Amino acid sequence: MNIREMIDVLQGKVLVQNHDPNEELPLGGAADLMSDVLAFGSEGMALLTGLTNPQVVRTAEMAGINVIVIVRDKTPPPETLELARDSGMTLIRTGYTMYEACGRLYKAGLPGLGPVKMVNDSW
Amino acid sequence: MIPGNMSNQEITKVQELIYSTRVESVMASDVIVIDPSMTMSQVKNYMRENRISGAPVVSEGKVIGIVTMNDVIRSMEEGKLDSPVTEVMTTDVRTVLMDAMVAEVVNSLGRRGFSRLPVVDHDDKLLGIVTTGTLIRSLLLQMDKSFQKNEAEKLYTYRASHIFQDISSDDTGLTLRYFVNERDFDNAGKASSLIKRSLQRLVVQPQIVRRVGVAVYEAEMNLVIHTDIGGEIVVEVRKDRVNISTVDHGPGIADLKQVLQPGFSTAPEWIRDMGFGAGMGLANIKRVSDVMKLTSDPGHWTRLEIVFNFGPDHLLPKAELEKSLTRGSQ
Ligand SMILES: Nc1ncnc2c1ncn2[C@@H]1O[C@H](COP(=O)(O)OP(=O)(O)O)[C@@H](O)[C@H]1O
Ligand SMILES: [Mg+2]
Numbered sequence: 001m002n003i004r005e006m007i008d009v010l011q012g013k014v015l016v017q018n019h020d021p022n023e024e025l026p027l028g029g030a031a032d033l034m035s036d037v038l039a040f041g042s043e044g045m046a047l048l049t050g051l052t053n054p055q056v057v058r059t060a061e062m063a064g065i066n067v068i069v070i071v072r073d074k075t076p077p078p079e080t081l082e083l084a085r086d087s088g089m090t091l092i093r094t095g096y097t098m099y100e101a102c103g104r105l106y107k108a109g110l111p112g113l114g115p116v117k118m119v120n121d122s123w
Numbered sequence: 124m125i126p127g128n129m130s131n132q133e134i135t136k137v138q139e140l141i142y143s144t145r146v147e148s149v150m151a152s153d154v155i156v157i158d159p160s161m162t163m164s165q166v167k168n169y170m171r172e173n174r175i176s177g178a179p180v181v182s183e184g185k186v187i188g189i190v191t192m193n194d195v196i197r198s199m200e201e202g203k204l205d206s207p208v209t210e211v212m213t214t215d216v217r218t219v220l221m222d223a224m225v226a227e228v229v230n231s232l233g234r235r236g237f238s239r240l241p242v243v244d245h246d247d248k249l250l251g252i253v254t255t256g257t258l259i260r261s262l263l264l265q266m267d268k269s270f271q272k273n274e275a276e277k278l279y280t281y282r283a284s285h286i287f288q289d290i291s292s293d294d295t296g297l298t299l300r301y302f303v304n305e306r307d308f309d310n311a312g313k314a315s316s317l318i319k320r321s322l323q324r325l326v327v328q329p330q331i332v333r334r335v336g337v338a339v340y341e342a343e344m345n346l347v348i349h350t351d352i353g354g355e356i357v358v359e360v361r362k363d364r365v366n367i368s369t370v371d372h373g374p375g376i377a378d379l380k381q382v383l384q385p386g387f388s389t390a391p392e393w394i395r396d397m398g399f400g401a402g403m404g405l406a407n408i409k410r411v412s413d414v415m416k417l418t419s420d421p422g423h424w425t426r427l428e429i430v431f432n433f434g435p436d437h438l439l440p441k442a443e444l445e446k447s448l449t450r451g452s453q
Binding site: 032034035036039043053054055079 | 308309311312313315316319329333336337340341344397398399401402403404407410
């Protein structure tokens with residue numbers, strides 16, 4: 001699935017564009033916890049999130065993510081938009097809830113990470 | 124304790140001083156203090172008599188607030204000169220411990236716009252005060268040479284463009300140093316982002332850059348979220364590894380085992396609303412790094428050391444490296 005197809009599936013709106021709409025997305029993921037993004041985010045993943053603060057952009061950047069989808073039609077504050085612009089992040093907004101946005105993308109063929117196991121859980 | 128490992132750096136005299144001098148030796152100890160029983164009108168006269176523009180309000184030896192000329196002016200405008208000083212003063216006072224390094228003060232005074240910092244001992248008793256003036260005077264005395272403010276600023280705003288000039292040979296490391304302010308969510312993550320980009324420009328392998336990025340970001344957020352005084356990140360890039368340490372003189376950690384448990388967090392609700400405070404930070408750092416060591420003296424400091432080893436081929440060949448360095452210094 002490429003970025004354009006993802007926008008179609010989500011009936012989304014591009015808030016900040018830093019990528020060619022034809023760019024392929026290898027997989028998707030969803031998180032509302034920054035540490036989850038860091039733990040499970042992977043290079044090139046499209047991140048669906050309900051968070052809109054600038055930290056979400058910084059966190060994604062650290063995890064090697066460069067496409068963020070904000071769910072439930074939330075409007076991010078200007079600082080988030082500005083940071084996204086500066087750090088080469090593409091920001092998309094959709095009216096679907098997290099559940100439905102994920103479901104639609106998965107059904108349309110955007111895969112996830114598969115089962116992840118948290119190694120070293122007790123130490 | 125001295126933050127970071129300075130052994131492999133070329134450091135200027137001032138830098139050496141701010142990292143090796145303790146606050147108590149640069150403070151003014153004859154502090155003019157305000158008694159909590161004073162009214163604003165008395166404060167006004169007192170400040171004028173003593174030619175000062177602000178002073179700590181002290182009760183039983185402890186700083187309970189700080190009052191400045193601005194507060195006096197505001198009380199005049201609002202017709203509150205009869206109010207007790209305790210109603211007008213700022214109660215959220217930033218203090219610095221007597222045995223903290225001067226570097227910490229430079230950071231607070233320089234970057235945060237505080238003009239004076241009360242110095243306290245470990246029982247929170249007031250010992251003295253540091254202002255930009257007292258600081259510069261004592262550093263000047265110690266350096267015995269002219270002191271330019273620009274020179275001092277250079278020390279803690281380490282620009283990415285400088286780092287490339289600092290690599291002197293293959294076996295000495297390159298050190299990046301960043302100060303991180305507590306609760307400063309506007310800038311939180313900036314240091315990590317700069318560190319990540321620097322490593323990319325140094326052509327460190329992408330997987331390692333990513334792991335370092337994750338660890339240093341979690342560590343930076345801990346300084347932002349869990350300290351009351353910010354802290355410092357030092358990244359040392361060696362030929363065979365990256366060493367990262369964060370040091371803060373914040374609250375410290377009483378039970379190290381407990382905080383290392385995945386899921387354990389003391390972050391307040393509003394932090395959780397921002398998506399932080401899942402208690403997975405240290406676990407994430409542990410998972411992505413080769414060595415992690417957390418030490419603390421509760422009430423005094425916390426230190427986190429993280430090591431990433433490069434495999435034999437992790438830095439690209441020398442020719443590539445040189446190419447990237449020329450690119451970087453443009
Ligand atoms: N620099 C620090 N100073 C004091 N306490 C800290 C520091 N870093 C971490 N902690 C403590 O360790 C706990 C766990 O940290 P972490 O695993 O990063 O999770 P989180 O940051 O989500 O709470 C924190 O909630 C806090 O109590
Ligand atoms: Mg944390």
